Amino acid sequence: MLEIKGLTAGIDGKEILKGIDLVVPQGEVHAIMGPNGSGKSTLSYVLSGRDGYEVTGGSATFEGKDLLDMEPEARAAAGLFLAFQYPVELPGVGNANFLRTALNAIRRARGESELDAVQFLKLARAETKRLAMPDDMLKRNVNVGFSGGEKKRNEVLQMAILRPKLAILDETDSGLDIDALKIVADGVNTLRGPDFSALVITHYQRLLDHIVPDRVHVLSAGRIIRSGGPELALELEAHGYAAVVAEAA
């Protein structure tokens, strides 16, 4: 599914990723954990194609296709989804209109028929209900006036509607209280299956109590220094990053 080899990248001439090797097979959920400044967000932006990041070496392929050569919209059409750490506000853009435009763009790219407003609303209402989101969140402008928790739920709503093959969750747990965290985790868990993979990027272990990963990778100073099963997250929680980093050095 996702295969990253020797990926080096940076911003403003500063190298942040210093050779990432990572494989996320189809149907698996992997977690990337690491201290602040280890390159977690850079990795998610490089994979989703944000401007300003320069890839200096290595490769990233998605279902065999060169991901780094694709425009952000083409990556989304291919089945990649980034849940933003800081979801962007779009004043003047209605949430329902935004979601339907995105869904239909992706459906067009997949060769599927577009949904009309009625079909879309039916789908969207079912998903908002499942995510315990108030109905009016579809009517409001995208993320405008949303609380931190609502913004994160809106990310999961988009994911649920767009049905990606691979989701990258960039610190989706930050700013969430425990109830919202459970709702968000449930939203991800219901998508889990043989056709869904995820890369869960997080600083803390608590999200991984609810989204139990198949593999955990520790990112430090732009490199993956250790990989293991879900128990690795618990070890990090117990001993801290410093111990793992020191051990790897």
Next chain:
Amino acid sequence: MNAPAQPIAATALSRQAASFLSRFEGLRGRLVGPAFVREQAAEILRQGGLPGPREEAWHFTNLRPLADVVFHEPLTPVADCARLMALVPAIEGPRLVFVDGRFRDDLSIVPEGIAVRVGTPSYGALARPASERLVALNCMLAEDGATIEVPDGRDAGTLMLVSLGSDTEGRPVAFHPRHSVKLGAGASLTLIEVAVGEGVYLHNPVIEAVVAQDATLVHLRLQDEAAGAFHLSTVYADIAARGTYDSFALTLGARLARMEVHARLGGAGAAAHLNAAQLLGGSQHADFTTVVSHDAPNCASRQTVKNVLTGHSRGVFQGRIEVARIAQKTDGYQMNQALLLSPDAEIDSKPQLEIYADDVKCSHGATVGELDADQLFYLRSRGIADPEARSMLVRAFLAEALDPIAHEPTRLAMEQAIEGWWQRHPA
């Protein structure tokens, strides 16, 4: 010592003024309506010529391109108007259609419940040809116009006022329609003004609107003139106590455009909304100039002007708010926002506040920016292709101006016209 040389622009413009004056000499005997108005206007033009770039009110908008065109008198009525009518958005309801400034009965649908007269220019008492010399030009050469009167207490619904400029092969025409709108006490009307056309022409209309107490005039304006056209319009609105003049002007067309609006809040509790959006591309130049005079207490004025500029286009907003000593508790607000989609586009913004009362609330502001890179990436990361994402963000920018348009068919027509603009100027 020699006198300083006249700037070239002024010379060329004075030649153009002279050619308008000589047209007047030729037509004088045949023009209908009060002769003294025309003679007075002609004298103003003889003395002052057309406004030039050295005048403060015309600092940002140079009429020089107007001087390069030889304008002619519109010929006999254009026979086939089907193609021109196809440019007019399909909005149901009564409409008054003018082709090259002349009323066309065959294309119009006369309203009920409104007194409408056509066939002569409708000179009112609000225009000031001495200070606005394009209005003097209009006064001098106006041939036709509509007099629209809504009786006291009547809700007159909608009325479209349509101007079609025709392409008379190699013979650019100039026309100066002169309209007046009068709303009785407690009356209401939504006036939908549409200006479209083909080829090269000068459209120089003047509208005088009198809004009596408790009356509401909603004035929705779509300027989508031909790419080679000149649109120079002036509106005077006089609003009595608790009356409202609620206008929104969308500028999309013409190579050179200026909309000038003079609104006077003359009775306590009156309100004026002078909102506008200008979407310009290529080498278009458009100017939205307003003067709001608060002449009574407790009045409110609101102006939100949005500019979307691509290519080498230039947008201008000049907004002047005058608050007389008597106009206590004035609430004035002015905001000019520009989205520059190209490094070569330019916006000029000139707010002016002139306040003689001491208990007022007046604010103005201006913002200039590009499309937000984070917003664009967010949309694209959701699969929305770059051009569509840009279009969505531009619409979002305009939403604040378009959403308040209560008359849905007009709002949809304006959104469609914006879509057409977007096809012509992909950014």
